Amino acid sequence: MNISISSNGTNSYWLVEATLLLSISAFGGLGNMLVIFVICKTKKLQNVTHYLIVNLAIADMVVAYSSLDKAVWKIWTNLNGGEMNTFAKVFCKTSAYCMFLSFIASTSFLIALSIERYYSILKPFENRLDRRKLKILIFGVWFLSFIFGIPQIFTTTAPSKFHYQCFVPQISGAFNLCYFISLTLVLYVIPLVTMTNIYIRIGIYVLNNKIPGDPTKDTELLHQKRNHRVATTCFVITALYMMSALPMAINFIIIAFSGNADDDSTFAEKGGLILYSNLSQAIYVLSCAYNPVVYNCLSSDFRKAFVGLFCGCRRRRNNQDSAEYPITGTKRSTFIRA
Known part of the structure; x- marks a missing residue:
């Protein structure tokens, strides 16, 4: 694919790409706003675990803004016509x-x-x-995050020989190698x-x-199940995120060993890198x-809170009063209060 984009051949390409980015931005921004709203308005979801999820949602909203x-x-x-004026450079x-x-x-x-x-789960009585x-x-x-992101402002630009592309060119060989390899290790390999x-x-x-299903231990059994359910949710969120971030980590490695975007490397090589x-x-x-x-999908309690907030279910207010101390025999699936 010709990344330089002629005026005739790729009009549909950039238009489709821009439309997809706008759609993702709108869906992601709205979806994460709802996540934050539901957690902040639902008393039984206001705990350490969900406060961290709120901040994950805020980070996702930042990604949505980046997409916009x-x-x-x-x-x-x-x-x-591919003109890189001040306005375009700022958005890049x-x-x-x-x-x-x-x-x-x-x-x-x-x-x-x-x-x-x-x-x-493993050390519930230790300092948390x-x-x-x-x-x-x-x-x-x-x-x-704000501080360590600053170098991106200086390394990101649109190379003169690749119009219509916001790219990360090399400042110097040593900087490129050290900076992007460090990013891969610190932000992906070590966390993974x-x-x-x-x-x-x-x-x-x-x-x-596992706790046996002894009727005398109903409260403890329910507590354990909630703990396990939250752990499962956190694991799925983490696994999906690391899979979506893997191509970015590989991209860091590729950039670390690539030459400057304006050097004499072949157009095909740089075009492939940009693509x-x-x-x-x-x-x-x-x-x-x-x-x-x-x-x-993974939290029935989140679904109930969402429906309660947006469908005017008055039962939610009554359920909140008894959420902290569940009644034996009542079927309710919730996130654990951390």
Whole structure:
């Protein structure tokens, strides 16, 4: 595919791409806004686990905004004949910065979520996150995400020989190699190994420590089932995210060993790199759209809260009063209060 885009051959390509980006942005933004709204308005969902999920939803909204930025950039540059004026450059850099900021924040909150689940299930009586520690954690993650995303502003631009493409060119060989390899290790490889180890330990513990269905232990049994259900939800969220982020991690490695986008490398080689970069970003952006669906599918309590809020179910208010201490024999599937 000719990435340089002639005025005749690729009008439909950029238009379809921009339309898809706008659709993902709208669906992801609205879906994650609903996730945040439901959790904030439902008392029994206001716990450490769900506060971390709220921040994951915020990170997904940042991705949705990045998708919107990129769509606006594509529309602007194509309607203006590929001219990279100040407006287009700002949208190009903002899109890359927001996507990278979300990458850091999402990975960090997923690690925090897995650790929180580990202590909740395996070591429930040890010191866990209280509100003060949680606030410090959330502030620290977002602060570091904003800081570590700054280099993307300076490395992201549109090379002169590749019109209509917002790319990440090389500043210097040493910088490229160290920066992007470090990103791959810190933001993907190490978190993947860490979270895999945590969820394997949780899985082994769950399999080896089942409580028999003794009627005298109904409350404890229900508590355990809720714990396991939340752990399953967190695991699915993490697995889907790491799969969607894998192409981005591979893209970092490719960029680390690639030459400058304006050097003498063949057009086909750079065209392939840019095409893969766009594809990896598109796969990553999709995660912001399907995460709200995952929350809704895996949590019956979330579904009930959603229906209660938007369908005017008055029973929700009465159910909240008894959610913290479930009544024996009542069938109710909820997230555990952390």
